[in-house]
Amino acid sequence: xxxxxxxxxxxxxxxxxxxxxxxxxxxxxxxxxxxxxxxxxxxxxxxxxxxxxxxxxxxxxxxxxxxxxxxxxxxxxxxxxxxxxxxxxxxxxxxxxxxxxxxxxxxxxxxxxxxxxxxxxxxxxxxxxxxxxxxxxxxxxxxxxxxxxxxxxxxxxxxxxxxxxxxxxxxxxxxxxxxxxxxxxxxxxxxxxxxxxxxxxxxxxxxxxxxxxxxxxxxxxxxxxxxxxxxxxxxxxxxxxxxxxxxxxxxxxxxxxx
Numbered sequence: 001x002x003x004x005x006x007x008x009x010x011x012x013x014x015x016x017x018x019x020x021x022x023x024x025x026x027x028x029x030x031x032x033x034x035x036x037x038x039x040x041x042x043x044x045x046x047x048x049x050x051x052x053x054x055x056x057x058x059x060x061x062x063x064x065x066x067x068x069x070x071x072x073x074x075x076x077x078x079x080x081x082x083x084x085x086x087x088x089x090x091x092x093x094x095x096x097x098x099x100x101x102x103x104x105x106x107x108x109x110x111x112x113x114x115x116x117x118x119x120x121x122x123x124x125x126x127x128x129x130x131x132x133x134x135x136x137x138x139x140x141x142x143x144x145x146x147x148x149x150x151x152x153x154x155x156x157x158x159x160x161x162x163x164x165x166x167x168x169x170x171x172x173x174x175x176x177x178x179x180x181x182x183x184x185x186x187x188x189x190x191x192x193x194x195x196x197x198x199x200x201x202x203x204x205x206x207x208x209x210x211x212x213x214x215x216x217x218x219x220x221x222x223x224x225x226x227x228x229x230x231x232x233x234x235x236x237x238x239x240x241x242x243x244x245x246x247x248x249x250x251x252x253x254x255x256x257x258x
Contacts (some may be wrong), residue, residue: 043195192210208228209223
């Protein structure tokens with residue numbers, strides 16, 4: 001029997017292109033979670049906001065933010081996950097780091113770059129999904145614009161939890177909410193969306209609307225505007241029972257991504 005998974009979502013405003021200020025604020029928010037959660041999820045580009053200036057802001061894989069995340073993971077006893085700007089081998093990536101309490105790190109580079117903002121002109125796309133395991137749970141973490149592409153999100157290598165860490169503007173909040181529900185229903189898995197609030201350096205507003213959905217697309221927890229920490233315990237047995245009763249995943253189409 002898989003134990004319940006304690007998850008905590010941090011919905012917060014981001015100080016534009018100010019890594020030290022953002023880390024100080026997240027340090028304050030995370031501190032009370034020590035010993036009370038298994039997984040802490042931060043927004044996309046949580047140290048800078050959604051910036052197209054990687055040449056000024058990028059860090060190495062083992063840079064100060066990675067060190068900070070490892071420290072937070074060790075102190076809380078939880079995996080800490082979020083994306084930031086990484087420089088590697090002459091390329092820039094919008095890279096999600098999955099940092100464990102023992103200091104080991106896995107990563108995922110955002111595949112679908114947001115062409116409407118020119119993200120593809122500044123960052124290189126990822127080529128592979130990341131599938132990780134935590135306390136017996138199989139988890140697929142993705143980033144923001146990936147939400148719009150169901151093939152990339154498809155539950156082809158059975159996972160239990162789908163995560164989207166995001167900077168999703170308020171003017172597209174309807175799409176954010178509906179697409180999260182769709183991904184949960186079609187993949188028959190728990191689905192989490194973690195979004196920021198506030199206004200960024202380009203004048204874009206963010207409404208938050210971070211949430212936890214069950215395997216039928218029903219809300220387990222939801223934040224609207226304002227800073228929030230949402231915590232919940234996900235239970236595997238109801239999801240497994242539902243999949244046995246309604247084995248829709250057995251009938252999915254075969255496909256190969258290029």
